[in-house]
Amino acid sequence: MKTVTIRNIKDYVGETVKIKGWVRNYRKASSKLRFIILRDGSGEVQAVAFKPEMGQAKFEKTKQISLESSVEAVGKVSIHPKKEDVYEFQLIDLNIIGQSEDYPIGKKAHGADFLLSNRHLWIRSRKQIAALKIRHTVYFAICEYLNENGFYRFDSPILTPNACEGTTTLFEVPYFDLGSAFLSQSGQLYLEPGITSLGRVYDFGPVFRAEKSKTRKHLTEFWMMDAEAAFVEHEENMQIQQELIRYVIRKVIANNKTELAELKRDIESLQKADNEFKIITYEQAISILQEKGSEIAYGDDFGATQEELLTEDSAVPVFVEKWPKEAKAFYMKRDPENENLVLGADLLAPERFGEIIGGSQREDDYELLKQRMQAENMPIEDYQWYLDVRKYGSVPHSGFGIGLERLVQWMSGIRHIREVIPFPRMINRIYP
Numbered sequence: 323m324k325t326v327t328i329r330n331i332k333d334y335v336g337e338t339v340k341i342k343g344w345v346r347n348y349r350k351a352s353s354k355l356r357f358i359i360l361r362d363g364s365g366e367v368q369a370v371a372f373k374p375e376m377g378q379a380k381f382e383k384t385k386q387i388s389l390e391s392s393v394e395a396v397g398k399v400s401i402h403p404k405k406e407d408v409y410e411f412q413l414i415d416l417n418i419i420g421q422s423e424d425y426p427i428g429k430k431a432h433g434a435d436f437l438l439s440n441r442h443l444w445i446r447s448r449k450q451i452a453a454l455k456i457r458h459t460v461y462f463a464i465c466e467y468l469n470e471n472g473f474y475r476f477d478s479p480i481l482t483p484n485a486c487e488g489t490t491t492l493f494e495v496p497y498f499d500l501g502s503a504f505l506s507q508s509g510q511l512y513l514e515p516g517i518t519s520l521g522r523v524y525d526f527g528p529v530f531r532a533e534k535s536k537t538r539k540h541l542t543e544f545w546m547m548d549a550e551a552a553f554v555e556h557e558e559n560m561q562i563q564q565e566l567i568r569y570v571i572r573k574v575i576a577n578n579k580t581e582l583a584e585l586k587r588d589i590e591s592l593q594k595a596d597n598e599f600k601i602i603t604y605e606q607a608i609s610i611l612q613e614k615g616s617e618i619a620y621g622d623d624f625g626a627t628q629e630e631l632l633t634e635d636s637a638v639p640v641f642v643e644k645w646p647k648e649a650k651a652f653y654m655k656r657d658p659e660n661e662n663l664v665l666g667a668d669l670l671a672p673e674r675f676g677e678i679i680g681g682s683q684r685e686d687d688y689e690l691l692k693q694r695m696q697a698e699n700m701p702i703e704d705y706q707w708y709l710d711v712r713k714y715g716s717v718p719h720s721g722f723g724i725g726l727e728r729l730v731q732w733m734s735g736i737r738h739i740r741e742v743i744p745f746p747r748m749i750n751r752i753y754p
Contacts, residue, residue: 323396329364331409334399338414341367344446345391345422348384356384360395360411361446365580368402369395369411376413383416390422390446441745442754452581453742456574457730461526463573464547464724467566468524473549476516476523478509484704491531493542505530509548510653510721514684515711517552517719524549526726534749538738539626539676541727543747550721556655556665556683559720560641563669563679564599567639567729571596574733587735591673594637599669601641604649607632621646624668629676636672643667652694654682675732681722688712 325340326333343362350356354373359366373381387393396415402408427443437444444450465475481495481503497503509525516523526547533540554562571592574582582589602610607628611618614631618624624632624642633640644663647656654664666682685691691712695702702709730742740746745754 327364328360328362328367331367331399331411332407335401335409336399338396338398340394340396341411342394342419343392345387345389345393346446346448347389348387354381356381358384358387358413358416360393361451367409367411369397369413369416371413371416376415380415383418384413386418386421387416388422389425389428390443391418392420392422393418438740438746438751439753445744448584450741452578452584453730453734453736454744455581456578456585456734457726457742459574459577460570460730460733461545461726463570464566464726465526466573467569468522468547468549471522471562471565473522473524473551474516474520476513476520476525477527478506478512478525478548480506480527482506482512484701491533493530493532507531508546508723510550510723511708513548513550513721514708514719517550517717518711518715522549522551522554536749537626538740539728539731541739541743541746541748544739544743545726546723547726548721548723550684550719552717552719554683554720555718556643556667556720559681559683559722560599560601560643560667563681563722564639566724567599567669567678568596570729570733582734585734585736587733591637592733595639595672597638599639599641600636601643601667602632604642604645604663607642621649623649624677626676629670630674633670633672633674633676639672639678640670641667642670650682652698652700653684653691655685656690671728671732673732673735675728678728678732679722679724681720683718683720686712686716686718688716 323340325342328341341360341362343360345358346361346366347359348356356371358369358371360369371381371384394417395413397411397413400410400412402410426440483503492507493505494502507529513523513525524547528543529546530543532542575589575592608618608620611628611631616628616631618628644657645666647662647664650664650666654666657663657665664682668677669679670676671678688709692709695705727739727742731739734742736742
């Protein structure tokens with residue numbers, strides 16, 4: 323007997339096959355008829371248990387199942403009598419592999435704290451499965467675009483001796499006899515040497531930020547893709563980011579129609595976002611915000627409210643470029659037309675999802691970068707390796723970082739970041 327996945331049962335119409343999975347739901351239609359929804363990770367199918375067809379003994383087994391029991395089912399694949407492109411499974415036999423007694427997550431509403439404490443079970447729910455499948459698509463779409471456009475995977479270390487942008491939000495850990503190390507909050511500094519080897523590089527992995535924030539957009543452990551490219555300047559850097567995000571949009575729409583429907587995601591909004599992105603300067607952004615009643619002042623950073631105001635009238639993401647140098651990191655290159663600005667840009671997603679990318683052209687002049695580091699009282703000896711990239715064959719180069727979870731939030735339409743990562747780590751939660 324051939325064992326098949328639910329995703330592929332359409333290829334076995336009229337045949338008797340075996341599937342293995344879990345009972346998502348079941349209901350009694352009559353004393354002779356039961357419907358069982360089976361899930362195996364690849365999809366779901368309705369199994370029809372009809373007593374006259376199964377026989378008394380085998381039909382009795384269907385009465386023993388419970389929510390989330392694991393089962394092995396034998397049946398004949400048929401086309402659903404009323405729904406196009408939907409298939410059913412006419413049960414012949416069913417065996418319980420693992421009984422599930424008193425499954426704690428039922429159809430009733432549960433509070434967020436209860437669901438987070440039972441995250442190991444909550445991830446079985448349809449909406450969470452949909453979110454995690456979209457996450458899978460987004461992750462691989464990012465990698466596919468980069469791989470197809472000359473970028474090489476270049477893994478940066480998780481344990482670092484120093485910080486990318488200061489140590490105030492880093493997790494410090496003891497490191498043998500060498501003192502302290504830090505959990506990385508970005509692979510950028512280590513990627514920049516990689517461009518002198520491979521030209522265009524990226525990493526993709528977990529990063530850590532010890533921010534004491536409890537917003538719907540913050541995690542202490544999340545996944546980040548950082549990319550760096552030699553001989554790429556500010557304008558081209560933004561173009562690469564735009565092409566990458568539009569590629570992701572198309573992949574999600576093409577591969578996750580079922581999941582988007584489950585989440586009631588407005589696909590039309592995603593389709594509209596697949597057009598030329600807007601670009602405004604930081605100065606223009608401040609003017610727009612002030613005209614809309616914000617009390618923001620020039621030099622201030624944006625919060626969620628400001629990001630939402632800047633994109634509320636836009637169907638496409640918005641780049642905010644050329645920020646005041648004081649508002650951005652030491653490694654960003656100054657604008658040759660205005661030394662008070664840097665050639666950096668944040669990309670804000672529409673539909674109130676906010677920042678999804680931060681990027682800039684990097685300072686490639688050894689002396690200028692050293693002066694900036696000294697002005698910020700950075701220990702030059704600890705960063706000499708980073709400065710050396712400018713000392714031996716420096717070139718113009720740029721890079722950017724994408725927060726995977728924030729991008730998945732936008733693609734899926736899910737408002738809280740804790741639902742788009744398998745096991746969220748937040749300021750007040752590290753269990754399970």
